[in-house]
Amino acid sequence: xxxxxxxxxxxxxxxxxxxxxxxxxxxxxxxxxxxxxxxxxxxxxxxxxxxxxxxxxxxxxxxxxxxxxxxxxxxxxxxxxxxxxxxxxxxxxxxxxxxxxxxxxxxxxxxxxxxxxxxxxxxxxxxxxxxxxxxxxxxxxxxxxxxxxxxxxxxxxxxxxxxxxxxxxxxxxxxxxxxxxxxxxxxxxxxxxxxxxxxxxxxxxxxxxxxxxxxxxxxxxxxxxxxxxxxxxxxxxxxxxxxxxxxxxxxxxxxxxxxxxxxxxxxxxxxxxxxxxxxxxxxxxxxxx
Amino acid sequence: xxxxxxxxxxxxxxxxxxxxxxxxxxxxxxxxxxxxxxxxxxxxxxxxxxxxxxxxxxxxxxxxxxxxxxxxxxxxxxxxxxxxxxxxxxxxxxxxxxxxxxxxxxxxxxxxxxxxxxxxxxxxxxxxxxxxxxxxxxxxxxxxxxxxxxxxxxxxxxxxxxxxxxxxxxxxxxxxxxxxxxxxxxxxxxxxxxxxxxxxxxxxxxxxxxxxxxxxxxxxxxxxxxxxxxxxxxxxxxxxxxxxxxxxxxxxxxxxxxxxxxxxxxxxxxxxxxxxxxxxxxxxxxxxx
Numbered sequence: 374x375x376x377x378x379x380x381x382x383x384x385x386x387x388x389x390x391x392x393x394x395x396x397x398x399x400x401x402x403x404x405x406x407x408x409x410x411x412x413x414x415x416x417x418x419x420x421x422x423x424x425x426x427x428x429x430x431x432x433x434x435x436x437x438x439x440x441x442x443x444x445x446x447x448x449x450x451x452x453x454x455x456x457x458x459x460x461x462x463x464x465x466x467x468x469x470x471x472x473x474x475x476x477x478x479x480x481x482x483x484x485x486x487x488x489x490x491x492x493x494x495x496x497x498x499x500x501x502x503x504x505x506x507x508x509x510x511x512x513x514x515x516x517x518x519x520x521x522x523x524x525x526x527x528x529x530x531x532x533x534x535x536x537x538x539x540x541x542x543x544x545x546x547x548x549x550x551x552x553x554x555x556x557x558x559x560x561x562x563x564x565x566x567x568x569x570x571x572x573x574x575x576x577x578x579x580x581x582x583x584x585x586x587x588x589x590x591x592x593x594x595x596x597x598x599x600x601x602x603x604x605x606x607x608x609x610x611x612x613x614x615x616x617x618x619x620x621x622x623x624x625x626x627x628x629x630x631x632x633x634x635x636x637x638x639x640x641x642x643x644x645x646x647x648x649x650x651x652x653x654x655x656x657x658x659x660x661x662x
Numbered sequence: 663x664x665x666x667x668x669x670x671x672x673x674x675x676x677x678x679x680x681x682x683x684x685x686x687x688x689x690x691x692x693x694x695x696x697x698x699x700x701x702x703x704x705x706x707x708x709x710x711x712x713x714x715x716x717x718x719x720x721x722x723x724x725x726x727x728x729x730x731x732x733x734x735x736x737x738x739x740x741x742x743x744x745x746x747x748x749x750x751x752x753x754x755x756x757x758x759x760x761x762x763x764x765x766x767x768x769x770x771x772x773x774x775x776x777x778x779x780x781x782x783x784x785x786x787x788x789x790x791x792x793x794x795x796x797x798x799x800x801x802x803x804x805x806x807x808x809x810x811x812x813x814x815x816x817x818x819x820x821x822x823x824x825x826x827x828x829x830x831x832x833x834x835x836x837x838x839x840x841x842x843x844x845x846x847x848x849x850x851x852x853x854x855x856x857x858x859x860x861x862x863x864x865x866x867x868x869x870x871x872x873x874x875x876x877x878x879x880x881x882x883x884x885x886x887x888x889x890x891x892x893x894x895x896x897x898x899x900x901x902x903x904x905x906x907x908x909x910x911x912x913x914x915x916x917x918x919x920x921x922x923x924x925x926x927x928x929x930x931x932x933x934x935x936x937x938x939x940x941x942x943x944x945x946x947x948x949x950x951x
Contacts, residue, residue: 431864432834569720570891574935595864602939625944639869641894642941643921643933650873657870661820 391458393558393589394420394443394478399452401438412438414613415452422557425580425590427604427621429597429636435613436593440562443591444480445469457557476502479551483563485543488550489535495546496531502554517553524549524579541572545579552583562593577602597640601625609633631660682751683708684852684885685732685770689745692727696739702727702909704745707902709853712879714886716896716917718932719906725889728906729855732887733772734762750852768798771851775858777838781830781845787838788814788826791845798849813844818870836867843871847878854878857889872899893932894940897921905929 401413413435420426430436441447443454445464453462456478464472472478479502482488489498499517504510518528524545535543544564551559561580565573580590580603594600600607601621608618609630616630628634635656638649685708692702702724707715717725730736732747734754747754749770757765774780781790791810795801801809807826814822817840830838839859846854856875860868876899878884888899896903896917903920905913905928913926924930936942 431866432836570932570935574939577939597865598936598940601941601944622944625941635866637941639866640941641865641868641872641892641898643894643897643936644942650876653869653873657818 391422392419392455393422393457394418394591395453395455396443397453397455399439399442399454400450401435401442401447402450403438412613413442413449416610416613416615417452418608418615418618420558420589420591422589423584423587424606425584425592425604427600427607428591428593428610429595429600429607430593430610431595431636433612434610436595436610437562438613439610440480440560440591440593444478444560445472474505476506476554476556477558479554479556479559481544481547481551481559481561481564483566485540485547486535488547489543491535494532494534495526495538498535498546498550499531499553502550506554517549520549520553523552523583525575541568541575544568544572544576548576548579548583552586552588555586556588558589558591560591560593563595564592565599566594566596573599597625597636609636631656635660681710683710683748684750685709685887686748687728687732687745688747690728690731690742690747691744692724692731692736692740693743694740700743700909701740702731705904705906705911706745707904707914709885709887711852711883711885713902714879714888714900716888716890716900716903717906718890718893718896718903720891722908723906724909725906726857729772729857729887729889733766733770733855767794767846767849767851769851770853770855771846771849772855772857773839773842773846773859775861777835777842778830780842781838783830786827786829787833787841788828791841791848794845794848810844810848813848814841816847817841817844817874836863839863839867839871843874847884850882851884853885853887855887855889857887858891860895861890861892868895875899894936905932 396416396418399413399416400411402409402411404410416439418426428436428439438447442449449462453460455461456472461472480488493501496514496517499520500513503513503516508516518531521528526542526545530538530542535546538546565576568576577599584590592600592603604621606618607621607624609616609624609632611632617624617628617633624633625637628637635653638653638656687705687707690702690705691700693700705728709715717728719725727736727740731742734757749765781787788810791813792806795806795809796803811822811826814825819825819837819840825833825837825841833841860871863871872895875886879886886899888896890896900917903914903917904911905920905926907928913920913924913929920929921933924933
């Protein structure tokens, strides 16, 4: 089902042999009748095993809707979602809950308090997904403990509650919880956006190291810098449409779509360039025309 | 595109510091009177017309306190305990409240991070700008209204007439920030302090506003103080940069010198973060080729 789908408009993408996530012509609407508004317009994206795909978008681009749709937290109005070879497009709430519970698709959100149970200790939070997988209690506790160094946390934290940790530590626990079962696919929605720069770099480094486990990451962010630091490929969402997707280097050095060009040109870098200002003005004029 | 580093150098060295500074901050120390603790330990910089100084540092580094001192709006029980601040050659210690009122907006102005908290939610935004123009520039109501719409247009708001008659709750954060910038430049100040003015905005909106500042600087000789936690924002905008940490200036100098030969460990860390997790790693080779 994944084999050689033609990808005409998108340069530099070859369909991987077997995708862990395959989204085809995804549409999501919010609201009813006259208030009905389309959040995603026919988005197609496929993620290969072990690959990190960055999804970049600004306010209103539909990036969080995309994350919610592939986690089954919002229902698609059209299109197909295939996770690990299973078509889950028609799944109901209960089936989606089963998928998430079994850790077929894991997730990390911007606010770790949303992915961690405030009443469970760190040790319990990390062991829980393993218990769901049928790992015996003692082994689960041991694997949870053993995982902590991989997110650069000391096992002293095992008995603490999420509320007793710093924001950076909490997010690292959330990453550990998502990865402790060695899933094939993790969706990360703005995982480093609430962190200061030292913690941001640390979490990005941890994610980079964890990619060695063969997990595929979908890293959703408004920050091109964070995405560029970690993604193999970058997909650009603009007003609910996927306007460009390609290898990270190509998207950043040779952006094709007007919006991507504006986005890349707008991202502040350490090299000053007043020439960019004129380029941006021209791009804005074209984009708004 | 190929001579970016040369361009940086020439803009930074071409400026003739012959004009007297519009803002002179000399060895300013700021203390908390209640705890008798010194929070800012000596900040010095001069700002001549058409130039810009950047202050970089994490939260709690004293960058905002320094700005507030220059505006005469330190929080209760904070005071400038040593050093001096001169605006247009006048020591601010000698200013009466009436003189301060005359100075603010007309000579020195500021934009902070959270635009909504500086606008009255129960008055349409346009008249709030027109009021500034009416009082500070002595234009009659009709002229002031006309000028306010022009200013809204200058901040790249696409429907300035419509925005003029809207309330804060009808506008997005990016739009509000532009309204606030229009108000801040309404009385043609000589100095504008932008304290994390674009931090909460999407990157393309941020670039639009930074471009507007750069235009104003070239066209009207506006002098800028750009405060940011992001070294790249400052690098884009400023001739000179101060790096602050825990109330002390740990490094200062022309932007290209600080970027190319950082002396302090903390500055090197800020630069390294960008090179590892920023667009630099993709952009630099392309620009060099």
